[in-house]
Amino acid sequence: MSSSTLLMLILIVSSLKQSLCEPRATEAALICSNTTAAESDRQLFVPNFLATMDSITPAVARRGYGTVINGTGNGTVYTMGECMKDLSQNDCNLCFAQCKINILRCLPFQRLTRGGRLFYDGCYLRYDDYMFFNESFSSVDRTVCDADDFVGNRTLFKDQVSELLRNVTAEGPRNNGFFTGFVSNGNLSVYGLAQCWESVRGSGCVNCLESAASRVNSCPPKEEGRALNAGCYLRYSTTKFYNNSAADAPAGNGGGTRRRAAIIASICGAVACLLFVAMVSFFVRKKIVKRRRVKKKLGGLLSIVTKSKINFSYETLERATGYFHSSNKLGQGGSGSVYKGVLASGQTVAVKRLFFNTTQWADHFFNEVNLIKDIDHRNLVKLLGCSITGPESLLVYEYVPNQSVHDYLFGIRQDGPPLGWEQRLKIIRGTAEGVAYLHDNSKLRIIHRDIKLSNVLLEEDFTPKIADFGLARMFPEGKTHISTALAGTLGYMAPEYVVRGKLTDKADVYSFGVLVIEVVTGKRNNAFSHNSQSIFHKVWNLYGSGNVIEAVDPSMKGKFPEEGAARLLAIGLLCVQANAELRPSMSTVVMMLNGERDVSRPTQPPFLNSASAEFVPFSRPDSCTQSSGNEITESIVEPR
Known part of the structure; x- marks a missing residue:
């Protein structure tokens, strides 16, 4: 697209009415x-x-x-x-x-x-799990009436609602299944909006709107009513809630309104066409740039790897793992499968085969090799080498024999003796020190982005080691945050990162807080479960009542210091506070865990209110300059 066309597009878009941010x-x-x-x-x-x-x-x-x-x-x-x-x-x-x-x-x-x-x-x-796109009705369709009764002439109010609903069924189908308007007698106005879904048209839309109008007509004298059908939505209210000013004429008298709407639609169509051309140009160019970036990354890595001591031949690793025999498979994550291998020297290693069926495999490989090849800390899994010249990319790590914390709490090692208090404390402290090293003490400031129980492996003495740096990101000095595609595991991702795509080191702090609460309570975080109460909610309520030790894993049978357990849970709640700025840094967390820093009183975690375990959505940004949903369109999100 030429610069003059882009300039014209910018001028047109900038001249449009700004979003009402509602x-x-x-x-x-x-x-x-x-x-x-x-x-x-x-x-x-x-x-x-x-x-x-x-x-x-x-x-x-x-x-x-x-x-x-x-x-x-x-x-x-x-x-x-x-x-x-x-x-x-x-x-x-x-x-x-x-x-x-x-x-x-x-x-x-x-x-x-x-x-x-x-x-x-x-x-x-x-x-x-079935094709429902053209459904007009279903057995779970609902009518929702507001709790507040109308104060005033209820007979007149009901007549106004009935007139509005008649207009909906008459005008909605003629306007591509969409209606906004109101009826008014000067002192009382009732506003309405109805919309058939784009996949429901013709008689399906007509029938859906008629059914919705009939059912919601039973709501008066309630001030608001909604019909929620499989094929359409309808709402009336005594308050104007819709946004388009073109609908401010009374319903049923919309000749001028429709003409204005046609003019606006023509203008919007032209703008949309220009936007579409601009968008296609942008994505084509983005794809070309991305291919060049991947090629450049791998080309640079190939030069580094072939000249270094970390280079392994593909055949060597293939033999070491028994040609990737299933009996040697240790597990599988979002970026690849991991196998146990024994080198010719007798050294036992873990070999990861990166998946090639995702567009992010080059980023995973680059992160693991280029970002962490020089990192050395007792609580981080050491990268020993890699292979880039064979039919698939392989990464070689030190072998950690005791598998993951998740396996001990919820997985294949669950049948063994439960983790004791000292073991859990050691796991939490070591994990905190490893994350703090990534944030503050390594040559590069690194955000892991996927701190969770299954990514914390255990040595024979239960020393924890953080693994899987495929999603890690370098955090440049002087930056308050970086914007990136959504990546991580449901239940561990910080709310500001999920909603706005803003990544800081406090995202790792949040994930660590979830891990602390899970390790101490012996229960999974069910913050996204519809039927199960979030462990956040339980711990928060017990903390508020002064009985937080009741949340401690009962499998320990009371064999733990109550003050120490309460302190750990308070630290976990501090790390999962909804406001990222209130969460402590990982270096401060380490000092708290070592008793070198007092533990302040936490504020409420996200996704719940003080009276119930309901998921509470975030309030909208205060201005239109805030980030929108576009920032989370590309996702690498794993289930729990």
Whole structure:
């Protein structure tokens, strides 16, 4: 695209009316399916679900709606998302970003729910295991009436609502399934919005709106009412809640309004065309640049590796692992499989085979080799070498015999004796020292981005070693944060990173806090579970009542110092505070763990309120200059 065209595009866009910054990210209803997946289907369904979440975001950002299908057989996931047509694109992005986070409440990974739909007043998101795109009705359709009664002439109010709903059913189908308007007698106005989803058209839309209007007509004398159907959404209110000024004429008298709307639509169409051309040019160029960057990275690494002592031949590592025999497989993560191997010298090693079926494999390899090849700390797994010249990229680490903390608490080592207090304390202290070294003491400031139980391996004496640096990022000096695609594991990712894509060292602090609470309580963090109470909620309530030691893992049978346990849980709560600025640095955490620093009183963790375990969405940014949902369109997110 020429510079003159870009300049014209910038002038047009800058002249448009700014977003009202009212994304209406207010939850109307979350409806989770009763259908659950078998254990054998979980490995197929979860990645496909996450893939549809990735794909649906650019579609919604591009045109306000989208449908995605991913997978085959029992693992197929169907997903659709849509914003209300009166929202600006920025408000749509903000609303949909929160929608994506909250829909996870229907996806507890211990009991996989195969369907969920989330209605916000500004947007809608649904996923399921069958083709539902053209559905107008379902057995879980709802009518939600406001709690507050109208104060005034209720007979007149009901008549106003009925007139508005008649206008909805008359004008909505003629306007591509969308309606905004109001009825007024001078003293009383009732406002309404209705929208059929883009995949529901014709008689399906007509029938859906008629049903919605009929059911919501039972809400008066309530001041507000909503109909939440599979194929459409309808809302009335005594307060004007929709955004487009073109709808400010009374409903039913919209001739001039429709003409203005047609003019605006023509202008928006021209702008959209220019934006589309600009976007295509941008993504084509981005793809070319990315290919060059990957080639440059690997070319530079090849030169470094072949001239260094860390170079292994592919054949050597193939023989060491018994040609990657399944009996030598130690585990599998988001970036590759790990195998036990024995070199010709007799040294036991761990060999990771990087997956080539993801676009991020070059970044993983570059991170592991270039970022951490010179890092040496007793609580970090040492990289011994790599192979880059064979049919696949391999990484060689020191072998850590006792597997992971996750295996001891929840996995294959669970049948053995439970971890004792001193072992848990040693794990927490060592992990803290390893993360603090990455943040403050290494030659490069590094954010790990995936601190979790399965990435903390244990020596025979239970010395912890942090592993898997595939998602690590260098944190330049003088930067307050870096913006990056969303990556990590659900339940461990800091809220400001999930919602706004802002990455700082406090994201690792948050993940460490989750790890501390899980190790001390012996329970998983279920912050994204729809039916299970978050361990944050339990620990926070017990802390507030002065009984926090009741949260300690009962398998230790009281064999722990109560004051020390309470102190550890308080440190965990400090690390998972919703406000990132209030979280301590990892070096301060180490001093707290060693008794060299007092533990201050924590504030409330995210995702819950003080009265219930409900997931509480983040409030919208204060101004339009805040980041939007676009920052989390590319994701590398693993289930728990």
